[in-house]
Amino acid sequence: MSITTFAVAGATGRLGRHVVDVLTERGHRVVPMSRATGVDVVTGQGLAEALTGAQVVIDVASWHSSDQEAATEFFRASARNLHEYGREAGVARIAVASIIGADKATAGFLAAKKVHEELLLDGPLPVRVLRAAQFHEFVGQLLDWQPGDVAHVPALPTQLVACRTVAEELADLATAPAVPGTPIPEIAGPRRETLAEAARLLGARRGVKVVGVDGAGMPDAELAAAGAFLPGPHATLAGPTFQEWLDAQP
Template structure:
């Protein structure tokens, strides 16, 4: 079995990646500030990567500000490549966002830079682009902290974090993966973000009002389906409604 280091191991996606690796019998080194590893400053990184074969990078910036997120990804990509190279790491596998290559502003544009920086580094890198997570819907409701929440009525193809984690681990393990195309993973069907949020909001006594997304970064691109999966994407359940039912 391989030895993996997971950057962002305590995050929304990282917890699932650690679970999948552990269930499959791999040795996992969880990397986060909570475990004494800071991929931005590099603190604890060399020690954590000792003997590691593959890094899975699912660390993310905690806000939506483009500049701050870009600086986070710039530092993390540089440090993971450098420390990984010194430790003899074979490859890096990282999660990104479907449509990142089209983004011009906001957090997704920062992920576009992140992809570019990772691919430009000395270690081989595999990227998996994912649709927005089912788990992200609750975060959108929490951010507004109101009984009436305004959310964009924009198309998405929500996917479960567990589904993404399984696909990312498969990609990280595949010794024969190659090619210039970046694989994608999304949920089984197109949904409208505001409509999906209403299913969760109804359980919390919250009203959701759909808006057109004006003023949001790249709203026009989103409205035109720019952040929906391409024809070569893998589509996998559960749907948001199925996932939501399973939570309770």
């Protein structure tokens, strides 16, 4: 196996930590990029130094809130800087994690990810996109947002996937030969369920009662209810299920 130098944007985030682990375990050289390591993909601080000698950039940097305008500006700046600094450094390609259904989104964070995809794909460097389902780890975040012993969670269909599984698929995509004309790949978990059903499993462990709601008021809730953000027929489905993942947590 040839050793590649990867620069990972968002390396200390929920998905980024797993990407760094997977690449390191496979024997590659990894340059972690985040504000914690002195690299800011929005301002460009430290980016030129971090990308020196890198062959591939994996972009899993994300905005910390669901505000569409703020997230769009973040992705606009990061896409521009990764292309600009990456081209100057001689980077061969960028691989980026996106979200299943982003291409259909009209509002909210997913609409910002749609812009992110478009900006990256329009840049000078070759870009490979992997669209993933919502993460298992997202369920805990939904409960964390609602302190107390009752949480209201949308009963919207999903096919949750583990961050580690996404990281492995993204690492594969970043190193595999490009195949022109193939659709953007998707990765999702093996079981279709609703966010509320998964949240009840976690809520039972936390002593939180989870009440399923219809998602009214959420961006593109009608699209979500109709299955627009579920994996397509060509998607890769990989475990663990949410229950298996939860059982493995300390």
